[in-house]
């Protein structure tokens with residue numbers, strides 16, 4: 638824990654060389670779903686695990702609540718090492734961890750209130766405490782008026798709200814969300830992500846989000862681990878990882894979320910329309926904003942026209958690029974590009990061939 642290591646943040650989940658090997662279909666074959674992962678998840682953060690299908694995300698996260706047991710290494714949850722624990726000693730650890738699923742996994746025969754009350758019944762809460770807690774939870778997720786209806790009468794987003802209320806029922810300190818928004822349309826996704834953010838901010842719950850969608854990480858995760866073939870290939874602040882991706886898999890995720898860089902075909906069309914010098918300029922928090930770009934060009938007496946680009950937010954900070962046609966004295970254009978390179982990255986596409 639942090640007190641021992643002197644780190645500024647305390648880790649609520651620590652993977653220590655954790656591996657999970659499944660027996661493969663063929664005799665003697667094996668699948669290394671999680672391979673020697675060492676990683677800390679800090680208390681109070683929203684931590685994203687992103688990767689393509691089969692990368693090992695679900696298995697990694699299921700090691701946290703021991704739905705899967707490690708075959709190598711260990712997972713330490715709130716100071717408790719899981720590998721050595723038997724099923725009965727795992728019970729209290731699991732009680733501190735809630736989970737929501739892509740397919741909601743609600744009980745069709747029970748009402749909304751009945752679904753939320755279910756884990757409280759299992760935990761042995763009295764009827765009056767259960768009822769009070771269900772009222773509180775449904776109010777928190779905005780579904781008080783749906784208490785008596787069955788899941789079949791709910792929209793996907795409402796079902797996931799019930800899933801979240803149920804997962805929070807026993808006051809867990811950790812919430813695992815496995816592709817919680819993958820079955821939802823973009824608008825509903827936004828609502829559910831907002832709710833996960835409130836769970837984190839208002840209740841102080843550490844949220845671990847598994848996703849294959851960069852947009853999910855971009856909008857709510859503080860830190861992120863990128864997985865590829867069972868390994869964590871990159872980990873860090875979501876903003877840093879995505880603004881300076883070091884691994885190919887990460888670069889591809891960034892490209893799917895941001896269509897701000899002109900492809901060779903787009904560039905060819907831009908060149909046909911614009912005869913000036915074309916550059917793509919990174920816009921982020923360090924480079925300030927497009928205001929820095931405008932000021933630099935003005936200082937050099939160069940005219941700039943934005944011809945392509947996009948700026949979005951990663952972890953609530955600006956991120957993207959602008960492609961600009963620069964028109965002016967060639968030496969001034971060159972000097973302005975050099976000045977921009979001092980504050981951000983610049984991709985120089987040059988001028989159209991005469």
Ligand SMILES: Nc1ncnc2c1ncn2[C@@H]1O[C@H](COP(=O)(O)OP(=O)(O)OP(=O)(O)O)[C@@H](O)[C@H]1O
Pocket residue numbers: 659660668669670688689690691692693694695696697849
């Ligand atoms: N119970 C199991 N038995 C055998 N192999 C498994 C088992 N569970 C997962 N695997 C394999 O482990 C690898 C990682 O699977 P996992 O579900 O963790 O990946 P994922 O990144 O979550 O992918 P997806 O998004 O498709 O669920 C895959 O090759 C998968 O087939």
